[in-house]
Amino acid sequence: MVNKRELFQILTRRLGLLNKNCCDYKSLDISLVQSHILYEIRRQDYPSIQQVAETLGFDITTFSRQIQTLVRKRLVSKVQAPEDKRVYLLSLTDKGFLVEEQIDKKLNTYLDEIFSHLSPEEQKKVIDAATLLNRAMLESDTCCLPPL
Amino acid sequence: MVNKRELFQILTRRLGLLNKNCCDYKSLDISLVQSHILYEIRRQDYPSIQQVAETLGFDITTFSRQIQTLVRKRLVSKVQAPEDKRVYLLSLTDKGFLVEEQIDKKLNTYLDEIFSHLSPEEQKKVIDAATLLNRAMLESDTCCLPPL
DNA sequence: TAATATATTTGTATTTTGCAAGTACTTGTT
DNA sequence: AACAAGTACTTGCAAAATACAAATATATTA
Structure with a gap:
């Protein structure tokens, strides 16, 4: 039997590096964490701060300040809920x-490049397995939940 | 066709959270980064600081200090190479x-739990696909290389 | 209305990070 | 041999990230 931790430690690290390199745009001054936040805000429908913090497994106080930074950069808008x-x-x-879209494109390009090293059948296997694992x-x- | 970024963003995040929760031992005062360092030192054969930093895609100056911390905690030994x-x-x-072993066990336990939600065939598929992807x-x- | 609960922010202290510059040692060139 | 250039690592410094505790603002419940 394979050592699962070994396998996934490497996988996790490489995927992490992929994200880090792709999205850590020096020119845009976006950190890895911030790119995750942008992604999640795009995906969710007007989430609250707490909602996003929970999804990402982040401490809420740190998160509040990250949002402030993104608002200051005019990347995120924060509106008080009327209800x-x-x-x-x-x-x-x-x-x-636009920034999120740019990161998204770049990441997909990188992923396509990785997938180009696999045969079409292998590609399908990887996609299917990732879906299963998710x-x-x-x-x-x-x-996979926020810390206790 | 599936949106690869979508798929892998979630996967990466969940795997990251898994690592974070597992290894961020409050009692031991080990950070996520430090657990990765312990893992990598265990795996490699008397690596140099630079070697490990490169593997993990880390800035060397940050890394140097992390090693100092681990040495102070008596978890890592650092010896000048005679040659x-x-x-x-x-x-x-x-x-x-011992600490590394403990983290390793805990992570494998978590992974086993995740795998328990899959059939034996599915488990094999996931393992195979992870190997392919790696x-x-x-x-x-x-x-997946350190930033430019 | 008072007490309690929830969402977010702020105070503060610690840690992490990374650039630039430094030290220590080695290797190559003349 | 001597000295320039290169490599491995460390340190100074300043900015950013982090997290606990406490505060603020609003909502809900008794």
Whole structure:
């Protein structure tokens, strides 16, 4: 039997590096964490700060400040929710959307390059397996959640 | 066709969270980064500081300090190489080895739990695909390397 | 209305990070 | 041999990230 930790440690690290290199745009001054935040705000429909922080497994106080930074950079817009004024709803500004799109394109290009080293059948296998694994992690209740 | 970025963004994040939660032992005062360093030192044979920093895609100055911290914690031993006194060779102390082993066990337990949500065939598919993907990333020369 | 709960922010202290510059040692060139 | 250039690592410094505790603002409940 394969050593799972070995396998996934390397995989996780490489995927992490991929993200880091792709999205750590010096020119845009976007950190890896910030690129994850942009991604998640784009995906969710006007999420609250807490919602995004939870999704990303982040401490909320750190998160609050990260959002402030992104708002200052005019990448994220933060509006008080009319139905509950404690909550602030997040969305991407036009500029934020463009940046996110740019990162998305770049990452897809990198992924395509990686996939070009695989045969079409292998590519399908990897896609299917990633989907399976995602599902399994979602079903697991001990893993992949924010720290206790 | 699936959106690869979407798929892998989630996968990467979940795997990252898995690592974070597993290894961020409050009691031991080990950070995620430090657990990666312990892993890599265990895996390599008396690597130099530079070697490990490169493997992990880390800035060497940050790394130098992280090693100092681990040495202070008596988890890592750092010895000047006799054949080239500029180089310092790293290895785990007994204590460091025990900590690494503990993290390794915990991570494998978590991974087993995730895999328990898959059928035996699915498990094999995931393992095979992860191996394929690792290979493809290794073959790629544009991805997964330390930043330019 | 008071007490309690929730979402977010701020105060503060610590840690991490990375650039530039430094030290220590080695290798190559003349 | 001597000295220039290169390599491995460290340190100074300043900025950013982080997290705990406490504060603020609003909502809900008793």
